[in-house]
Amino acid sequence: MKPFAYHQPGEAAEAGRLLETHGGQARLIAGGSDLLGELKDGIVHYGQLISLSRVKGLDQIHQGASGLRLGAMVILARMEGDPLLSGPYRMLAEAARGVATPEIRNQGTLGGNLCQRPRCLHYRSPWVSCLKKGGSGCPAMESGHQHYLSVMGAGDCRAVNPSDLAPPLVALAGVAIIDGASGSRSLPLTDFFAGPDQIAGRDNALRPGELLVAVELPPMPENWRGTYLKARERTAGDFALISAAFGCRIEEGRIEQARLVLGGASAGPMRCPEAEALLEGQAPSAETAARAAEAAFADASPLPHNGFKLDLGRALVSRAISQITSSTG
Amino acid sequence: MSMDTKRIVTASINGAEISVMADNRMSLLEMLRDAAGLTGTKEGCMTGDCGACSVMMNGRVVDSCLVMAAEAEGAEIETVEGIADGKNLHPLQRKFLEHAALQCGICTPGFLVSAKALLEKNPDPSDAETRYWLAGNLCRCTGYQQIIDAVRDAAAEMRSSAK
Numbered sequence: 001m002k003p004f005a006y007h008q009p010g011e012a013a014e015a016g017r018l019l020e021t022h023g024g025q026a027r028l029i030a031g032g033s034d035l036l037g038e039l040k041d042g043i044v045h046y047g048q049l050i051s052l053s054r055v056k057g058l059d060q061i062h063q064g065a066s067g068l069r070l071g072a073m074v075i076l077a078r079m080e081g082d083p084l085l086s087g088p089y090r091m092l093a094e095a096a097r098g099v100a101t102p103e104i105r106n107q108g109t110l111g112g113n114l115c116q117r118p119r120c121l122h123y124r125s126p127w128v129s130c131l132k133k134g135g136s137g138c139p140a141m142e143s144g145h146q147h148y149l150s151v152m153g154a155g156d157c158r159a160v161n162p163s164d165l166a167p168p169l170v171a172l173a174g175v176a177i178i179d180g181a182s183g184s185r186s187l188p189l190t191d192f193f194a195g196p197d198q199i200a201g202r203d204n205a206l207r208p209g210e211l212l213v214a215v216e217l218p219p220m221p222e223n224w225r226g227t228y229l230k231a232r233e234r235t236a237g238d239f240a241l242i243s244a245a246f247g248c249r250i251e252e253g254r255i256e257q258a259r260l261v262l263g264g265a266s267a268g269p270m271r272c273p274e275a276e277a278l279l280e281g282q283a284p285s286a287e288t289a290a291r292a293a294e295a296a297f298a299d300a301s302p303l304p305h306n307g308f309k310l311d312l313g314r315a316l317v318s319r320a321i322s323q324i325t326s327s328t329g
Numbered sequence: 330m331s332m333d334t335k336r337i338v339t340a341s342i343n344g345a346e347i348s349v350m351a352d353n354r355m356s357l358l359e360m361l362r363d364a365a366g367l368t369g370t371k372e373g374c375m376t377g378d379c380g381a382c383s384v385m386m387n388g389r390v391v392d393s394c395l396v397m398a399a400e401a402e403g404a405e406i407e408t409v410e411g412i413a414d415g416k417n418l419h420p421l422q423r424k425f426l427e428h429a430a431l432q433c434g435i436c437t438p439g440f441l442v443s444a445k446a447l448l449e450k451n452p453d454p455s456d457a458e459t460r461y462w463l464a465g466n467l468c469r470c471t472g473y474q475q476i477i478d479a480v481r482d483a484a485a486e487m488r489s490s491a492k
């Protein structure tokens with residue numbers, strides 16, 4: 001690890017100013033569980049680390065008239081058990097429980113989870129150059145290790161965002177609250193993450209000098225329920241190969257307000273409007289769930305070694321739909 | 330450009346206030362082992378995968394290899410060295426010995442810290458709960474069953490002596 005300066009600003013604006021001053025030399029550090037791995041493995045170097053641990057007010061979960069606000073520095077362990085994450089928001093607690101290990105959930109934060117770097121083995125290897133690390137080619141396309149790559153989209157880089165919180169937050173219509181040296185703005189999470197035709201090297205829409213300070217969730221109907229299911233190689237401490245967040249409410253025996261979001265399928269969390277439209281107004285049944293699962297992956301273009309994620313993904317989607325539609329109403 | 334790459338970090342470690350000179354790159358694990366001389370906490374992977382470095386920080390169990398020493402400023406840290414009461418072993422430590430829940434022992438300090446944190450939160454964990462809450466601690470030797478048995482046996486003893 002090369003030496004670096006370590007800043008612990010007390011205000012988000014100051015963190016933004018430091019980011020702006022030091023440009024590409026600077027990186028934010030929240031819980032550190034992803035970044036420290038990258039630094040130790042030598043795949044990234046920064047001269048300036050800007051810690052968010054002392055920034056005031058970022059570790060709150062707050063319920064207001066306009067919905068629920070989750071600070072970027074809320075740790076995942078708190079999300080597992082916070083009483084505000086119940087009813088429609090319970091899927092967030094479920095997703096938090098599935099992240100990594102208890103130790104890491106005590107360190108890892110919501111903001112860090114959303115802004116973590118991809119798990120593509122080529123990106124994580126200090127020995128190979130790749131587009132995300134500023135190299136000129138992508139070794140993943142010719143490789144057998146494609147399980148952490150997308151099955152949709154056609155960007156030059158097929159790495160996916162590994163966040164388990166992103167799919168349920170998108171399903172709940174989350175909005176990213178961004179602060180920085182040049183003021184604050186908000187952006188729907190659907191526009192926050194890189195799209196299927198991502199530009200390598202850019203994981204999200206944060207501009208230089210900006211940081212994610214919170215996620216806001218609009219109010220949901222009391223009877224809306226969701227779940228988050230993830231497929232992984234080991235049951236504990238592992239990243240999702242593919243995942244599905246699904247939620248809806250049942251009105252007079254019919255599915256309403258269906259939201260389906262896939263993780264690990266595209267560069268960022270991906271909403272599935274066709275599948276949602278198929279479900280809307282339908283009576284729950286195994287056939288309906290299977291048709292929606294088919295529709296969710298209709299546009300898939302898997303790589304030679306990750307087609308298995310389609311079967312896993314369809315199974316997760318039908319299971320999530322059946323689980324929610326049979327227990328709601 | 331000049332930059333400060335070192336700082337003095339002061340933390341409470343097992344109840345004693347300790348100050349060390351820490352390079353910015355130093356992890357809490359290195360601060361405990363190399364600067365404070367508390368080598369009970371082990372290094373397995375340095376990447377958050379094994380839990381051998383588990384310590385309590387402000388009441389929560391964390392992987393000390395993934396915590397910057399700078400973040401320990403003002404924190405309360407408890408390590409495996411703080412678990413026994415003088416010469417009297419903690420029930421978890423005794424039960425680990427009775428159940429032969431260790432072989433090489435590199436994972437043991439981390440398991441003890443994590444298990445103690447678990448029992449403080451849940452004095453009567455089921456088998457599944459014990460496995461879930463210890464999922465961040467890896468053991469290459471025992472096959473885990475003895476560890477789970479030791480933790481649940483210690484929990485039973487602590488419950489009956491609390492009555």
Ligand code: FES
Nearest residue numbers: 373374375380394
């Ligand atoms: S040494 Fe910290 S988790 Fe392995």
Ligand code: FES
Nearest residue numbers: 432433468469470
């Ligand atoms: S006793 Fe050897 S790793 Fe656990």
